[in-house]
Amino acid sequence: MRTSRSRASRAPEARDGAAAGPGRAPEVLVLLCSVAAALATVAQPVVLGRTLDLLLRDGDAAPWLALSAALLVGELLLDSLTALFTGRCNATWTAHVRARALTGLLDAVPDRARPFSPGDVGTRLTLNATDAGGAPAARAALAASLVTPLGALVALALVDPWVAACVCAGLPALALVLRTFARDTGASVAAYQRTQSRIASALLEALDGTATIGAAGTGKRERARILAPLAELAVQGRHMWALHGRALARSGVLVPLLTLVATGVAGLRLAAGDLSVGELLAAGRYAQLTAGVGGAASLLGAIVRGRAARDRTRELERLPALAHGTERLPPAGTGELELRAVRVVRDGREVLRADHLRVPGGSTVAVVGRGGAGKSVLAAVAGRLIDPDEGQVLLDGVRLDRLTREALRTEVAFAFERPVLGEGTIADAVASGARRASADEVERAACAAGAHGFVRRLPHGYDTPLTGAPLSGGEHQRLGLARAFAQAGRLLVLDDATSSLDTATEHEVNLALRRSVRPGTRLVIAHRPSVAARADLVIWLEAGGVRALGPHHELWHTADYRAVFAPAEATATAEATATAEGAAPVDGTATAEGMTTAEGTAPADGTAPVDGAAPTAGVGPARLPEPRPRPEEARQ
Missing domain, CATH: 1.20.1560.10 (ABC transporter type 1, transmembrane domain)
Incomplete structure (x- = not known):
């Protein structure tokens, strides 16, 4: 199937001819x-x-x-x-x-x-x-x-x-x-x-x-x-x-x-x-x-x-460049994402295969899978950081390779595991993107990402130079999330963007995705069952292919699916125990108002605990109740 790859291969020659020396x-x-x-x-x-x-x-x-x-x-x-x-x-x-x-x-x-x-x-x-x-x-x-x-x-x-x-x-x-x-x-x-x-x-x-x-x-x-x-x-x-x-x-x-x-x-x-x-x-x-x-x-x-x-x-x-088209997205779109017969091959090995994957507009979708299953490749293809070797990727019915650069980067935002914040002040880092966010948008995005508290405590607040701000890994990641939230369009991709956050902050960020960030489709690389449980749908990847697409509570009945989260569950339980004993969260920040990061209070299927629920200790995954929505989510 013919894709934009051929146009990408011609991009270097186009640049050679266009760039005036x-x-x-x-x-x-x-x-x-x-x-x-x-x-x-x-x-x-x-x-x-x-x-x-x-x-x-x-x-x-x-x-x-x-x-x-x-x-x-x-x-x-x-x-x-x-x-x-x-x-x-x-x-x-x-x-x-x-x-x-x-x-x-x-x-x-x-x-x-x-x-x-x-x-x-x-x-x-x-x-x-x-x-x-x-x-x-x-x-x-x-x-x-x-x-x-x-x-x-x-x-x-x-x-x-x-x-x-x-x-x-x-x-x-x-x-x-x-x-x-x-x-x-x-x-x-x-x-x-x-x-x-x-x-x-x-x-x-x-x-x-x-x-x-x-x-x-x-x-x-x-x-x-x-x-x-x-x-x-x-x-x-x-x-x-x-x-x-x-x-x-x-x-x-x-x-x-x-x-x-x-x-x-x-x-x-x-x-x-x-x-x-x-x-x-x-x-x-x-x-x-x-x-x-x-x-x-x-x-x-x-x-x-x-x-x-x-x-x-x-x-x-002469590195291959992404070629852009001339089309724009329809004004009334909700961010529906569709992958048709997509194949991505690296070094002769197929690292992603999605025959027909459709993500409803406005939904939050978790992408889970073992290491090397193709999670980051799927995120890159969905946001058009790369083009598939075969197939098409559509957003609201328009092929991504036919969008203008401005339309693509305005409507598709990314947050990464290791964000590069650049130079200047913290406000400059959060505001940068396809369009420059205003001061109010910067502050709202920082609040949604859980960054407003530590930024406010810095000597010059949002005007603090990045070179003079001693940021932990989690704080660095939260600023990257804030930048993505400030630029959020119809599609927001979080590629391991919460891996350095403690469970309480990650929970706040996931709630902010539903409440404080512009409505649209959210694609989240998930390693913790609680994150997958709060998503509307889960894309389960295995060996580069889509093994299943469905709600977390349905997939949880499959032993292979539960096994994907085994390392994450052990880490989350240890972290919750350490936090309950007064230890600081992983990124070095205290949880709000002294609350414990109660990942240990959640059932093993990853559903978030009902506020005030007591810890459930020593309960194995097979004996836990079905997932229950949080009261906050039920009120939505």
Whole structure:
């Protein structure tokens, strides 16, 4: 079945054609100034030689002296302009390469970007982007550097063909040196950059876990792990610079040798009366300039490094992107979600299969299953973080891949296990999204997520900078929930978004989903039976497929379904016992008004306890009563 996947695969090419780069202007300016400076360099020897001959013959050398001075000053000015335009060209192209790579990464399907670690991405966007941005100016400089030896060779042939023939005899050796250098350096540079990226990735991983490393006393082991590729990097670096040094050394031997031979032949021609003193001076200088083609090795090395670096940044740039359509959702929709013949395949394995799954609009649906059952994949497909390999996903009858980006992100909101809050203040973090929430909406969303209390106790409340707010894992997660609540549309997806909350706070959040958040469809990844019990429906996933869809109290009669929650039940019971004894909840916050997190008072099928009910201790799952709705829910 044809899906939007084909359009997503064409997205990189569309971006390539649409994104306007700096153009050729910066490179052309470098090329023009470099070529002009090279022409001035080529003209100097013959002018200086003519001036010398006139001075030796007591002729009128004033005009030629003035021309010589003008050429020297002109070359100096042109070299200065070349340096200026080279810097601008490098900066412009580096910014462009970095922006394209970052845009490709941010627009990419999250699954496709996951193989790139943060350290690898950081290396590609910094070091590799800088090397790639320097390649255009290096190409222009290399082209100009060829003007000098070629122009000098032509001028030398005009001065004396025999000297030019001697120089030409040695040029193939120089060309061989450059060819060998370019061939061997490419692979060496690519290997060096890959190893460098591995070290950066390991370092960032360690920085993320500094507290754990310090507590475990594993600093030395982590240091050894991070620096393990250093020996390999050193070998690759030495090999790369050995190639560079070998090329320079060979050209350094050939250039003086060619110059010496050319000067010797010119001296013989002078003794025979075929050359003047000024022509001897010009011939010697032209021989040096012609043999100077070996100096192009450094520029060639920069181009090779830039090409390898550009290949690495282009991998980010060409990540498959989600293509968007032009349609909008019907105004009266309730958020009905439908998956038709959906298949998602990763590494040749089917990780999600939903032949016909329909979620009624306005309902709260829990998604349960063992680890690896496909819960997060279903959440990503439902909210179109990824496109299925086959099938269609519809919201209120409209295919998600046909919606505009604005319509999709305005009506579909996410809350994740580890929300990225960005920079700025707490208010900025909660208000950010497809549309910016107002101050009142921010406060209401924070109240619904159970975050208003601890935010109010911060030094500057909602204006507290995130960098100055010591947030626990649960508080961090509640701010992510608040942001999702502030942006809630027809579909709200909670992907493990309450995993760090204590049971009391999680209960408050689930009530807020029904009372305080804009009405719509709620898709909740559930690990606790109490969460599934409060949902209208449960999607039970097993091995990537939908095993059942129905109310929690009906599914609870199936032993396999109860087994899904076995680890969660044990955790919840231990947590409830600890809280009842006065221990703090998991996220480090106290429960409201000293109430106990009475997950232990709930029946084992996960139904919420009736307010004031006494704990039911030691009752096994098979002997518990049928689920009963909470009084608050019954009043709804």
